[in-house]
Amino acid sequence: MDWQTVTDALFPQGHDVTQAGDFVCGTGRCGEQAFAVIGTTNHAEVGVELALAMARAVLDVITQYPGRPVLFLIDTKGQRLRHRDELLGINSYMAHLGKCVEIARQRGHRVLGLIYDQALSGGFIPNAMMADLCAAMPEAEIRVMGLPAMARITRIAEERLRALSEVSPVFAPGAINFVRMGAVDALWDGTLPTHLLEMLHRADAVDRRSERGFERGGRALAQPVARRVAESA
């Protein structure tokens, strides 16, 4: 799915979102509400420049439009796998983006994410996975890596992983598994503006992903273990 289709559907009152390379940015209007749209396209590989551009856009919203909600629109095949990015400290650029999101939250911005096409590994951790709530389009592909690569690295037979992924959301790629595990709030298969405003209405600064994962049966231990530690004497 392309970002134009998504933004046109999300913002019936209009938007001025534009694309520069793999970077997407602008403002969209949904009813009375303006959203700062920040995102990626072309299955972007997120390198230092793109991470910095997203961080700049978040900082601009904080300084120019205090309180305006941010919507990350994500399509990424992961972090850029280049020597140059590592040399320059790409992890610092990713962390910086995450910090900008946290500062936006600290200052009262609601931060939402929508995975509209692909989301792989490091490409969506510092944006969509830092949001208050993250949704996905039903056909979105979300994964750490494909089963063949996982089989190779873990030395577990691919057939075995495939069989396990039939019964467990842990191994199988796919947006629905991230819903069951609580990291994705919902799949948006109805009217997008209604979904967007409803999610904005529910969003707050508390990370409830492990709670959702527990309720939905996708992650049995994350929430109870974290709670035992947090409440330990």
Next chain:
Amino acid sequence: MKHSFYEASARERIEGILDAASFREILPPAERVVSPHLQALDLPAAFDDGVVIGSGTLDGESVLVAAQEGEFMGGAVGEVQGAKLVGLLDRAVRDKPAAVILLFESGGVRLQEANAGLIAVSEVMRAILSARSAGISVLGAIGGQYGCFGGMGIAARCCDSLVMSEEGRLGLSGPEVIETARGVEEFDSRDRGLVWRTVGGKHRYLLGDCSILVDDGIADFREALRRLMESRAAFDLDAVLHEHDMLTRRIEQLGECKDGADIWRCLGWNDPTLLPMLDTNEFLQQAQSRAAR
């Protein structure tokens, strides 16, 4: 003879960094809180799921501490390990310790727990930032054999400050991952010098990605962490705007460099081949005099 941080286990590091006999472990191995996903794959579990967490004191100040165990699956983060770290950071918001100390050693997401590992890493990252927003100081240290990579390389840079040793390595995609994806011409993971010039402690220090570089001794790490506890790094809009300028300048000034040695030359080291030879003290003296110029 120094007690090496690099060689030590997670428990030995904690013992050496905290005040003697002050450590109280939370969910110790006797509790048998293990990964359900490794069991499903018939893989051996660890009774602490590869991370040791608890409370103690450092120079008399109360701290919460976590240490990842590289010997168990390279310190990779699964559902239980991630939840222990998140719970510790949540507890910090309640208890307001002088600091949370995170001794990182991790290849990132535990692939055997795929989706659960990725979500866990992002929850840890968010918990570090939430704790900082709540006024808690979160300090990190990196100096183990497996370095700190993947999502934990991002999480580490979410801390207030980092201490590294020269032997410590910090990055996002490990050299082997890049070599597998792009070929040996892109990144030869067996070229130890190249790896060290790209992700090693001295390079990270010169870039400003860690604030203190120490010798590889547990006591050296302890002293550095104690020093970091004396002041708190601000975490507000001004701080991220400042960091943004620094990271923007880094690409402008160093974005064309092909190798760590080129970067060091740009930073004023006329003969970068000397840099690996210097011991930590000589290196820091020279780095500081260059920075002053």
